[in-house]
Amino acid sequence: MKLTLSMLKDYVETNLDAQAIANHLTMTGFELEEITEVEGEPVLDINIMANRGDGASVLGLSRELLAKDPSSRPTELYTRATNRFPASDAHNRDIWAKTSVEIQTASCTRYAARVFENLHNGPSPEWLQRRLRQIGQRPISLLVDLTNYVMFEVGQPLHAFDLNTLAGERIIVRQAEAGEKLTTLDGTTHELQPHHMVIADADHAIALAGIMGGEPTEVSESTTRCLLESAHFVNTSVRRTRKELGLFTEASYRFERSVDPEGVVASLNRFTELYTEITGEKPVGGVIDVYPTAPQTHELTVFIRRASTLLGMDITVEQAQSYLENLGFTILGISPDSIEVQTPTWRIDILREEDLIEEIGRVHGYEKIPEALPIGSTPIGGPQGFELLTDQIREAALRSGFDQVVSHSLRDLHPLDSDFLSPSLGRGGGGVDDQQPSRIRVRQPHSPEMAYLRNSILPSLTDAQRKNNLDNIHIFEIGRIHSSEGEFTQIAFLSNGTFEEQSWRPTDQSTADFFTLKGTLEQIAHSVNLPIAFKRHTSDPRFHPTRCAKVILGNQDVGLIGQIHPLVAESSSLPATTVLAELTLDPLKHEVTGIPTYHSISRNPASRRDIAILIKKDVPFAEIEATILTAGGPDLERHWLFDVYEGKGVPDGFHSLAIALQFRRMNANLKDEESNALRDQVVTALTSLGATLR
Template identity: 30%
Template sequence: MKISYNWLKQFLKTSWTPEQTSELLTDLGLEVEGLESYQSIKGGLEGVVVGEVLTCVKHPNADKLKVTTVDVGDESPLQIVCGAPNVDAGQKVPVATIGTVLCTKEDEAWTIKKGKIRGEASHGMICAEDELGLGKSHDGILVLDEKLKPGTPVSDIFDIENDYVFEIGLTPNRADAMSHLGTARDLRAGLIQKEINLELITPSVSAFQVENRTVKIDVNVINQDLAPRYCGVTITGLKVKESPKWIQHRLKAIGLSPINNIVDATNYVLHELGQPLHAFDAVKITGNKVEVKTLKAGTKFVTLDGIERELHEDDLMICDAEKPMCIAGVFGGEHSGVSESTTSIFLESAYFNPVSIRKTAKRHGLNTDASFRFERGIDPNITEYALKRAALLIQDIAGGEITSDIVDLYPKKIKDFEVRLSFENAKKLVGEEIPREVIKRILTSLDIKVNNVTEAGLGLTVPAYRNDVQREADIIEEILRVYGYNNIETTKKLNASISTTSRFEDYKIQNIIGDQLASQGFFEILSNSLTTPNYIELSEQLKENHNVTMLNPLSNDLSVLRQSLLFSGLESISFNINRKRSNLKFFEFGKTYHAYDNKREEYKHLSLFITGNQFAENWNQENKKSDFFVMKGLVCSILERLGVLKFNESPVKSDLFSEGLSLSLGKNKLVDFGIIKKSVLKHFDIEQEVVYADFNWDTVLDVIKHHSIKFKSIPKYPEVRRDFALLLDNNVTFESIYTVAKQTEKQLLKEINLFDVYQGKNLPKGKKSYAVSFTLQDERKTLNEKQIDKIMKKLQSSFEKQLGAELR
């Protein structure tokens, strides 16, 4: 939000500098993010002086140029070459001297330098009004009053606005400060706290009067819940033209482009008082009737920007007897606004339901100065005052007469808020006791009325425009921001507390696994829970009726809550690959959202993504791709870190994987992982293989709570390794070997590892060779050769009988 310093001083006659004012506004909670100077003419015409043309002769080498000598108040006149057709001796003209910086229409600065034009020296420039920013004409040089003295700065002649503009980062709760009046109110409170008492000067509307009652517009508010207050008045005999310079300067300073005097007046009052207004061409109001109502869904309406929009059944509209004219509080219509031919208007000032306006603005993707204020909640009690202020301003700059009484439909008055403040609670929240008289003075300076005073506290009435102050805590916050956070002393006492939370708290487990993954080269990503509904087309297991849909989506691509973390992760992978980062390891903790039979559910997940090479390219290390087995190792290491050492493996059932595994414990599925289908990757323009793991984090947390940690001493006696090369049928899995071995020797067999697989020449058809190692250890004594041979023979016999294995 931009606030003009000069405009602010119309409400408070402060002598504080812009820098001092900036600091105080920031202390009050209206954080000034930037302070810029503004000049109605860039450069302020510095270096441009009045010159008197002494001589003017034709240029010897150019037909359209003239060589002049110009007195600019110095000891000797300047020779200047000029191409203007109207330059002549005896004229008083504006001269840009050497070193003067002028600006083009595109705001590009250029400097006047010494030079030669067709062989003749030129020491300055005689300017046209557009070259100085004083107008648009370029027909010839600007001729000044002949009474002016040569050397007089041109900036002393013309009215140049010099101002400062505060860029305030307004928080959404501070709807009351969305104007120069609102900012001035806060500034006054801050100055009073510094014992500087200034009167808040508001524009007078005492001159408002109805000249005649010749044009009456009947107003009917059909939907009073959406339009609690609606005011209007007619003004006729207007002349639409350019606004006076002073209004243009005010609007330009805060970044607005002047349009015409009627529209500029409504914008001026909007930023002055915070009340949006709208002017309708009265001639275009069919039937001299205005109705405030909603229309049927699907009704077509063309807005000011020329776009045809389809209305929602809850969009509040301003209509005449036949057609809609304006989306209430959001955007005007193309065919009902003020034009150059307008001579009479119906001026509207209203208070609309903030929720309704926000929903309508979001539905149509519109964000206007009016909707910005309406949807945050304006002052319902300023509606008529702002209408009078705007009407008088329009009369002042566009002429005309007020030709109707003010229509003010306000059937149910919006009440002020009653709040009780406890002095004890204020002390607890602030951290120290603020004197009670100081509290009352601060509250009074903020227009909060003190109704009664007791030893325990205060009974207060908060004005309706402070819709963010409705609780005792809000009152204390108001006191504290005006009193000054910097004035609260920091306690010297250090308090600490000991957490008694369970070691299985979600955030603790997340930190453990997050640290582990980060140490393995992973980067954590955080993606948007909002996504596009089109992703459900990539899997038959994702159903459209399970989507949780946003009522007011920012766009179609962000209109539903995600049912899977896969697609947002693939978006991140695609983004990185397109920027030449193809070796990726990502993980994300996040939630998925689902709508089931009139209820909504959300589940937490941990997702892992690996793609590209495992390691960075290096001369002494062969590049290896991140594949399924790398992911399996990562998944198993996570489960092992969490104490889950036993689980069941089964083929993955999700159609998002071309191949994969599901790991479960009993009926609880812990994780699905595998290689993503190429058809899914193609949707994201990913050509390289991506391996994905999806942990059901809620299930994992529930499972690990039932695991107890057991400690045992490190064995004193050595372990022994023996290997078998087994010839097996192709359908025999390593899991079968593992199971048979564990059943055969339960006590001394500690580890079983598959370290080589061979299929090919010199093997019978339908056979394969597994090289398996077995680690044996007795924790009570050293194993001897006889015991080892006995165990290995027993294992061999079991493999031959149960798996049909042969030793090679």
């Protein structure tokens, strides 16, 4: 809402400059957008809160300034405005011979009109044109300019019809007929529906109520007779219609936020005052005022102690009374600790005591509120339970050297989606997609690239891989995924290339593969004291079928790890060496996180025995390991695989495994013979798996 400094000074006597006025308005809630200098005068652009339509006028903002700034005084014009611009011809009935008004819809709560005859609708005077230009309005003609000006001044949208163009020269406010057509002032023809409210003459719709007038009944230079409309419409009806028809006008802006129903006739009178001042002419005597619905006001009581408590600053009854009076509340009663008021008709946002407390607080000044910290007992703050566990898992992923990324939940379909199905043509609306039954799709996506909620984080990780175009990348993301089964927290990993940046010193660096990522997951599981296991998995089309495993964390099946399927790698232009993992963490909500188990540490020396065995390649290492553990017994402190060899000297289908066994006994030294015996025990056990010592 724009206004010039002089428009404001018509209503408020003040020595403040534009910036000081704007500061006061900002601190009442009407925030300054900017001050610009137009035709030698400051113009304020003020942001109007969604629930404060009453502020969209010079009068409304003046009221706020007067309430906030004790140095400002109301002018005579302000006082007349608050008295609703009384007109001397209020009881004249002449107008009824000229026209009539009928309201046929509940969405119009008041309709008033005046009639002007013997018109010369030429250009308006320079002062009026200038003010309109300053606030960004284009001067058109006296009638149109005055309707606009009065709307900016007092907040009530007005519309001037050429009375001679109205069939039957009368007004009917009604809902549109289905298919009824109306060409509005902007030249657009609309096909209307019964939920659209219109102003009509005896035959046709002539205006979209509260939004825009019609072209055929528009006033022009040749207009000699005019019907001036001032009405009140239900805000939801106006909003719906203007949204559907894609129109936005100064009038609809105000009606959507609501306008004072008691200002309807006052605005006609203000228009008439200015018209008579400019032309010396008078309207046809009297006002038509059809007012089927009484305005809503509320009688409310505010308790001052409660106001002081909630605001956190001390307020007196006298202060509260003066703030509320200045804002136009009618004081119905005062006691030492409470005030009873009636709300003004322009404040439909005031419904209960707390609303009054806000009024008192914002006039008193929020800058006076001190800072205090809440007292009382507090729980242990921060993340707890599952939220704490996911934090720990994320931190472990970071410690394992993986960089964290954050990507959009909304995206397109991708071959790395879980249960990926090729997108087909003819997509449905929102909700569960016909073509992608497991996927969640938004109804009105901005673009096809963000139509679906991701059901796996893996596609986003590959986006990051491609975007950064790095040979070596090790990243993870933790976030939500969505499918028809619900919303879950997932952590996903992508790893490819060496673990050190390009180095100037040639080294034999390790390179990401299934086992490096497996090791990472094992470390993470260890850090949260959960057992982890891997089971061969062959049926997920995203993964290399012989290099993929299910991940079992705790006792829960949480996801998959594996090398990317070479065909998916090819179609997504990714390195075929990329390894991936996706773990859904929600099952861990049911998992009791482990407590580390302590074993006392032996002070006796350890002895190491290495063995090399030849064994068939299809014997899983897990089986070998289990055998070693059983055979080694409590004296086997550690064991580790340190070489896997196949080739020369090893028969086809076999490989040679070199395994270190480290024995240590609690509170006793192992003799060489004892260590050898333990080793032989392990070897013997392994022969039962078909292993032979090399």
